[in-house]
Amino acid sequence: VIVLNVHYAGEIPFVGTELFRSMESNGLAYGEMSIYHCFAQSSAKPKVIFSVANMMQPGTLEHDDPADFTTKGISFFMALPCYGQADQNFNVMLSAAQKIADDMGGNVLDESRN
Secondary structure, eight states: OEEEEEEEOSSSOEEHHHHHHHHHHTTOEEEGGGEEEEEOSSOSSOOEEEEEEESSTTOOOOOSOTTTOEESEEEEEEOSSOSSOHHHHHHHHHHHHHHHHHHHTEEEEOTTOO
16 A cells, blocks of 8 residues: 655644545545545546545544534555556656645655655
8 A cells, every 4th residue: 555645734734624625626536435535537437546534533534514624634545456557546646645735735745754
């Protein structure tokens, strides 16, 4: 499993309203297990190429009241082997993580949170 994290870079954690809007504008869809997923565009049947969960327990990104939802970060993860080409999927995941970090004023970190 390849993991990237987007962590808040200040005193204020991410707020659901802005975070969910950023994830959706970067091609992610809310779905199974109450987390976000990125689907392969070229597949007739949608295939998940990576997913995004809450860094904080229990890991879900609940949508009941986005204005009240906060988190210190989100984790992007891609299981190998994966559908399609892993290097291209990783680049899509990294690009989405960087764009969301930019939108939210956060930092992209590795699986060790460095």
